[in-house]
Amino acid sequence: MIRRAVLLGVAGTVGVIGITTAVVLWTSARPVAVTSTAQTPLDRLPMEITGWLTTDVDASTTQFSVTVSNASATSLVYRWHYVDLSTQQSALGCDWNWSNKCTITAPHPGDYKISVEVKSPDGGTVTSEKTWTFADPPVPTVQFTGWTVTPVTSLITQFGVDTANAPDGTQFQWQYYDNSTGQWSMLADWRDAHWESSSWVTFTAPHAGDYTIKVTTKTPAGATEEATHPWSSTDANLTSFGATTCTSPGPGPDLGKANKIISATVNLNGSGTGFQGKVLLSDGLSAVSFGLQYDTHAYGGKAFSGKAAFLSENVSTSNNSYVYKDWCIGALSTDTTVMLAYFAADQTAAFYVAGVYIGSQPTFYNGSGIYAVEGDVKHNGDTLDTTISSILTGTWGGFGPGSIKDTTAPPHLGVNKTDDSTLQNLKIHFSGTAAAFSADQDWDSNPGAAAAIAIV
Secondary structure: OOOOOOOOOOEOOOOOOOOEEEEEEOOOOOOEEEEEEOOOOHHHOOOEEEEEEEEEEEOOEEEEEEEEEOOOOOOOEEEEEEEEOOOOEEEEEEEEEOOOEEEEEOOOOEEEEEEEEEEOOOOOEEEEEEEEEEOOOOOOOOEEEEEEEEEOOOOEEEEEEEEEOOOOOOEEEEEEEEOOOOEEEEEEEEEEOOOOOOOEEEEEOOOOOEEEEEEEEEOOOOOEEEEEEEEEOOHHHHHHHHOOOOOOOOOOOOHHHOOEEEEEEEEOOEEOOEEEEEEEEEOOOEEEEEEEEEEOOOOOOOOOOOOEEEEEEEEEOOOOEEEEEEEEEOOOOOOEEEEEEEEOOOOEEEEEEOOEEEEEEEOOOOOOOEEEEEEEEOOOOOEEEEEEEEEEEEOOOOOEEOOOOEEEOOOOEEEEEOOOOOOOOOOEEEEEEOOOOOOOOOOOOOHHHOEEEEEO
C-alpha cells in the first residue's frame, strides 16, 4: 500500500554570502535532506579600488583621485594620508569627506606613500596606497619683455629692461661691447633687486660709435638669462638737434671734469604772453638755468618772440648780475632734451641741446645748493601745461634719476608727478593759470608769483 507524502516544513535564507539553504522533506518512511548554495547578488561583492588618477598642479602639489567598484551604495566617504618616506612621518592629507579627490602639497621634494581609506554606509571599508615622487620645483626663467632707451646727450643714454617671472633676489649685471675695439666692458656688476637701479643703467660712451648693451639676470637658484640691445651714440640726439635752429661752435668742455650736471626732457606748452620750462642749479644767492621759453616779447628780440626759444639765465642777486640769452629756437609740444653742466675750475656753465654743445657762459653760481626743474608764467591769466621728464642729476658717468625732494608754487599753479612716472623716469607736470601778480608785475619783477619749482 502506497503511503501519502506530507511536506511538514521549509527552512532557508537567501541573500547572505556563504549561507546555504536547506529543504527538509518528510515521508512516512524517513526524512531526506537536500542542500544548495544561494546566488550572491552583485551589490554584495567586496568593494575594490580599481584605479588611481593623478593630476599635477605644480612640482610640489598633486591632486589624487580613485575609482571604487562594487560599492553597495554611492554615498562613500574617503580619508587620505601621506607618509614622507625619507622620515617615515605620516600626515593627514584630507579627512573624511564625500569627494574621491584630494590635493596634497608635499613639504619638500622626495618620495611619499599616498594612502586612501574608503568607507560605505553599511560599514564596508577598503584601502589602497600608491608611491609618488614630488619633484624639485622648476627653476624660474626670467623673461625680458621690453627695453627702455632714454637719450641724455649724444654720448649718454639710459637703458632699462622690463622683466617677467623674476623671483625675489634676482640680480642684474650690465656690460657694453665697443664695436670699434671688439671688447666687452663692465657697466654694473651683479646688483640685487633691492637696488632701485638694478634693472636699468646709465651708459656714458667713451666716444661716438656703435655699441651693444647686454644685461644678464641671475636668480637665487643660479639660473641666468641675458638680452642685448644694439645702440649708436649719435642716432636719436642728432635727429632731435636737427629739428632746432641751434648750431654748435665745436667740441664742448670735457664733461668728465664737470662738478654738477642736470639734464631733462622738456615738453613746453601753455598759452598767453609767456611760459617756460627749464633745469636749474642754485646756491641760494646765485643760480644758472637753461630750458625752453615762450615769450611774446623775448629777450633776444623779434627773432625769438612768440617762439619756443632756448634761454639761459645767469642771475646773482649778491652780485647784482642778471644775464639772459636766447640761443636758438625749438618747438612747442615737442620732447627736447636740455642739459646744464657746471665747471668749478673756470667758473662756467655749459649748455647742451639734444646732447649737442651750443655754448658756455661765466657764472656766479658756486656749485653748492640744489638741483631743480621749474615751470614759469609771465603775467596773470597766462597758463602753463608743461611736462619735464627723464630727469638726471649728478656727474659724468654717475648720474641718478631725480626724485622729488620738495616743491613750491604760487596759488593756482601746480607741480605734480605724473601717473606714468617710474623710478627710472621721473615725470613732473607743471600746470595752472597765473593769478598772483599785482598790477604791472611780471616774472622778472615778481619771480615768486611766476615760478613753480620741484627740487630734485
